Amino acid sequence: MNDILDVTGRVALVTGAGQGVGQQVAEHLAAxxxxxxxxxxxxxxxxxxxxxxxxxxxxxxxxxxxxTDNVSVKAMIAQVRDLAGPVDVLVNNAGNLGAHPSPDGRKPFWEFGPEVWSGAVDVNLYGVINCTGAVIPDMIERKSGRLITIISDAGRVGESGLEVYSAAKAGAAGFMRAVARTMGRHQVTANCVAIAATLTTPIEARLNADPERLKKMMSHYVIRRPGKPTDVANMVLFLASGASDWITGQTYPVNGGFSFSM
Known part of the structure; x- marks a missing residue:
């Protein structure tokens, strides 16, 4: 019996994959x-x-x-071609508040300006645009490709205290829907995975140190546990595989029922 999730022969680029969700996605795809x-x-x-x-x-x-640096991204894609060939699957996972987050990133946004806001906007929106634009020409030429962006439920429903981050994630989702319309004729799909509280190492440490906070947080989830990186990686694998050939322009919540959508 054929494995419909088999991605043998595909070159998959996962950004921000040095830890957390991105690491699990990379390991899943390789496996x-x-x-x-x-x-x-x-x-x-x-x-x-x-x-x-x-x-x-x-x-x-x-x-x-x-x-966040378009020149750096284009150089990376050229390096990838030399190492493994053109990118078949792009997973835009790099996110949060950037590689060097400002300590003011979670304070009231109206007290600051672009020097703080850019931490969220540059990586979560421009990072997605840069990487997607860099891989698309090869995908058009080959008439095949998967574009997958990890967003957040903050981008779907909004998150108090993370207004700029929420806007950047919503922008990334809108960008991917537009790309899906443009790229469908080239047999390239574009989808998003929206995640909620997921137990990466730093989040797990914070929650374990405050059981009451964890209990209060989980009261908002229908499935009363935090997400695991494997929950996200399973959906990404599905979208990267042949099982999702006729799916594009969608956002899939992997969120334990934190929010619902049709």
Whole structure:
């Protein structure tokens, strides 16, 4: 029986994959046959993940690039072509408040200006635009490709205290819908995965240190547990595989029922 989630032979670039959700996505794709390009702002983190994938029997390369810098992104894509070939699957995962988040990033946005806001906007919106634009020409030429962007439920329903971040994630989702309309004729799909509270190492540490906060947070979730990186990676794998050939322009919430949508 054929494995409909098999991605053997595909080159998958995962941005911000040196830890957390991105690392799990990279490991998932490699375990199902993809050659994975592990990108991170910090090369040593990318190298550690690529090494772990290799030790597990997969194939991966580490590349450094700042996704907010279009020149850096284009250089990365050229490097990827030399290492493994054109990108078949792009996972725009790099996010949060940037590689060097401002300590003011979670304070009232109206007290600051672009010098703080750019931390969220540059990585979550311009980073997505830069990487997507860099891989599209090869996808058009080959008439095949998968574009997958990790957004947040903050971008779907809004999040108090994260207004600029919410706007950037919503912008990324709108961008991907527009790209889906443009790229469908080239057999390239574009979708988003919207995630809620997910147990990456730093989030898990904060929640474990404050059980009451965790209990209060989970009262808003129908499935009363935080997400796991594997929950997100499973959806990304589906969207990267042949099982999703006729799906594009969609946003899939992987959120334990934090919010519902039709």
């Amino acid at each position: 199902h046959g993809a050659t994975v390009i592990v990108n991170d702002y910090f090369l040593e983190r990318a190298q550690a993940v690529a090494k772990a994938i290799g030790n597990a029997g997969g194939k991966a390369y580490a590349v450094q690039a700042d996704v």
